[in-house]
């Protein structure tokens with residue numbers, strides 16, 4: 001139905017295009033059918049319904065958004081989980097979702113990274129161009145979901161999250177795996193000196209992710225910037241999986257604030273640890289396909 005599904009590959013085959021009656025989402029190939037993890041990046045399509053899958057209460061009617069969120073959990077086999085979302089503020093605060101935190105409403109907490117070691121807790125981050133970064137270390141186990149847009153990248157939110165994982169869960173970055181989801185690409189993310197200047201001041205390697213694009217203009221590569229931060233913190237390169245899809249180039253399938261403006265809805269990156277007892281349950285209704293199969 002969408003443009004991505006008719007592409008020869010989705011992110012060089014790193015993402016699977018999945019569709020149910022009510023939800024269309026992308027699943028990292030590396031984590032598909034994983035016994036201990038569910039992970040997805042939703043698209044703007046509410047499955048075969050033909051409706052839009054906005055998942056932000058700020059961008060849609062509350063009842064509809066609640067229904068959409070429930071559909072996403074169902075599609076992932078996570079009906080029994082608690083979906084945790086927070087008030088994203090483009091900073092570097094990290095929220096550990098433990099049993100005590102679960103007693104509270106997290107939606108008012110200003111933070112851009114969620115960490116948990118609890119099964120049946122789904123971490124959700126809303127995006128429309130910003131980069132969602134999934135972190136996981138299954139020996140611990142612990143998972144995290146990071147909202148890394150330009151300012152989150154500037155504030156090194158992924159590195160703060162890795163520090164939290166190391167300190168609170170005794171899990172060093174060398175044991176952490178990362179999946180970088182769809183985000184606006186360097187092809188479309190043009191910035192002026194006001195936006196790039198702070199990076200010039202704070203990042204000696206800023207030229208590795210800010211590419212000249214005319215006089216006093218650059219494009220920013222959020223994927224590379226965050227990959228460099230992960231590696232600098234000690235995450236091995238071979239443990240970083242990058243689903244390189246530009247949200248603005250693919251605005252027909254993914255929400256893009258840059259491409260659509262204030263009207264843009266929000267997609268959700270979502271990750272959850274499953275409990276061992278549920279390890280084998282795949283969503284019965286979901287159709288799994290590679291993009292080429294979807295096209296056929």
Ligand SMILES: [Zn+2]
Pocket residue numbers: 184185186187188246247248249250
């Ligand atoms: Zn693009």
